[in-house]
Each structure stands twice: as C-alpha cells, then as structure tokens.
Amino acid sequence: MQTLVEQATKHWGYLAPLLSMPSDDAAYDARVDALDELLELIGDDESHPLASLASRLGDVLEAYDEEHRPIPDVAGSDVLRYLMQEHQISQSGLPEVGAQSVVSAILAGRRQLNWRQICGLSERFGLSTDTFKEPNPTRRVAG
Known part of the structure; x- marks a missing residue:
C-alpha cells in the first residue's frame, strides 16, 4: 500500500488542480477544457484508465454549477x-x-x-x- 501512496504523492500536484473546486469562472473553464480533452482521449472506452478521472472531474464541475449557476425551476x-x-x-x-x-x-x-x-x-x-x-x-x- 505504501507504494500506492508514494505514487499518489508523486503525481498529486498534477491531479489536485483538476479535482479541487474551481475558485472562479476562469478556473471552471480550464477544468471544462481538461474534461473535453480527457473525453476525446477516452472516447467510448469506459474501461480506459482515465475514465474515473473524467467522471470525478465531471462531478466537480457539476457541483460548481449547482452552487454558482443554479437552474431555476420553470413551469x-x-x-x-x-x-x-x-x-x-x-x-x-x-x-x-x-x-x-x-x-x-x-x-x-x-x-x-x-x-x-x-x-x-x-x-x-x-x-x-x-x-x-x-x-x-x-x-x-x-x-
């Protein structure tokens, strides 16, 4: 398990910006661009090693949208x-x-x-x- 933690520590600096809540619209836009890039790379391959990263990044963007850009209920x-x-x-x-x-x-x-x-x-x-x-x-x- 220590090797896994060591690897995560080594690469966390690259992943953390993608998985943290955007601080503003510019940071949000940068994450949207990253997600688009990931999705282009992954394609339809749900077993791709980066598919879970794309899913988590999508969750981060959705949370930002819900907090900063709520969609009002409309009749x-x-x-x-x-x-x-x-x-x-x-x-x-x-x-x-x-x-x-x-x-x-x-x-x-x-x-x-x-x-x-x-x-x-x-x-x-x-x-x-x-x-x-x-x-x-x-x-x-x-x-």
Whole structure:
C-alpha cells in the first residue's frame, strides 16, 4: 500500500488542480477544457484508465454549477411561451399540444401540459421531456 501512496504523492500536484473546486469562472473553464480533452482521449472506452478521472472531474464541475449557476425551476407553460416567441409560433401552430384554445389555457395556467403533449414538444424542439415538466413545489431555489 505504501507504494500506492508514494505514487499518489508523486503525481498529486498534477491531479489536485483538476479535482479541487474551481475558485472562479476562469478556473471552471480550464477544468471544462481538461474534461473535453480527457473525453476525446477516452472516447467510448469506459474501461480506459482515465475514465474515473473524467467522471470525478465531471462531478466537480457539476457541483460548481449547482452552487454558482443554479437552474431555476420553470413551469412547462413558461418554457412553451419562450419557445413560441423564439420560433415565432402562434398558438394555432402547435398541433403537438392541440387546438388554439388548449394552448391558450396552458399558457394562462388553467391547464398543465399532459404527457402526450410533453413528448410531442420534446420531439419537435429536440429537448428533454424534463424541460416541460412542472417544477417541484418543495424545492427551493436561491434567488
């Protein structure tokens, strides 16, 4: 075991910067670049010796994102409204959701998107179905 510790000590100076929490956005960006480089090297080989390093580095980046760049919970209707504006789509131009009156009720908050509608919108816009789900009312978002 001592040999393992000796090897870790010898190489720790090179690994520590990758595995420590970034102190700012520049350090975060440097770790993202390192992760991209690792992933390019590893490819699809999950048994690659550096695969666990890439996984840990991904965990560090995710923790930084959660702390410094939280994603707010957004209602599916708000996402739909944004996409309609972004793509210049009228209420009648969403057959995935239904008739104009159904779209209107969803945008007004009188109805929620159902699973069929969510799947259709997800496919149309190339987004995860989670994008259109209603936020968790028990989750608090720092503001």
